[in-house]
Amino acid sequence: MSLVKYTKTATFLFPLLEIPKALFTCDVQTTWGKTMFTQRFINAYLKDDSIGSYREECVFIVVKNYRDIDFDTFYSTMLAFPNYKDDYEKDNCLIMIYSVSEGLLPDYNLILKGKYSEISAAAKKLILSNYFFSGKAFTLPLILNKANALKDSWEDRLSNPNSPAYLYDQEVWPIIEIEKDTISGNMLKEFTFSEGKLEPSGEFE
Numbered sequence: 310m311s312l313v314k315y316t317k318t319a320t321f322l323f324p325l326l327e328i329p330k331a332l333f334t335c336d337v338q339t340t341w342g343k344t345m346f347t348q349r350f351i352n353a354y355l356k357d358d359s360i361g362s363y364r365e366e367c368v369f370i371v372v373k374n375y376r377d378i379d380f381d382t383f384y385s386t387m388l389a390f391p392n393y394k395d396d397y398e399k400d401n402c403l404i405m406i407y408s409v410s411e412g413l414l415p416d417y418n419l420i421l422k423g424k425y426s427e428i429s430a431a432a433k434k435l436i437l438s439n440y441f442f443s444g445k446a447f448t449l450p451l452i453l454n455k456a457n458a459l460k461d462s463w464e465d466r467l468s469n470p471n472s473p474a475y476l477y478d479q480e481v482w483p484i485i486e487i488e489k490d491t492i493s494g495n496m497l498k499e500f501t502f503s504e505g506k507l508e509p510s511g512e513f514e
Contacts, residue, residue: 319353320436320449322420323440325435330440333349352371355490367406368408372402390407392409423482
């Protein structure tokens with residue numbers, strides 16, 4: 310099965326919820342002892358275009374809705390967090406909504422503006438210790454500190470012999486594109502559950 314490409318919400322905003330990513334680790338096996346999956350977390354988004362509420366200052370966490378023997382404990386733990394808002398099922402996934410705490414809202418808003426290097430030291434610490442990121446781990450500190458090494462790399466990639474590119478004092482990572490971090494249409498149907506087993510579909514076949 311191909312790996313999920315995590316959203317920028319999963320990388321930079323999920324950590325602000327202060328929910329340990331270790332809670333999503335599991336060991337779900339078939340009746341024959343074969344591992345089916347070891348991670349309940351699928352991805353995180355800013356909103357669901359079919360839900361009119363929770364449009365601001367919230368994060369939508371999509372998890373595997375497979376009801377194994379440990380699922381109830383996981384679910385009750387997730388509901389116990391003080392910033393829990395709501396949950397619902399969609400396309401055989403469970404979507405859990407959490408709000409960002411008031412103290413971290415300035416960081417949340419800076420991240421939405423793409424100002425990764427301007428967030429607080431506390432927010433940077435949360436991100437570096439509790440992220441879901443599809444890239445190389447060493448890239449995150451470079452992003453959060455607007456490192457010259459990453460700036461130079463982008464300038465090299467964006468330049469051509471007749472037109473050199475300069476980032477000057479810009480951030481060194483793209484801003485969150487709202488449409489890419491929104492649950493829409495049937496995008497969650499790439500994960501299906503049937504007869505007690507997890508089956509990939511679409512591009513994951």
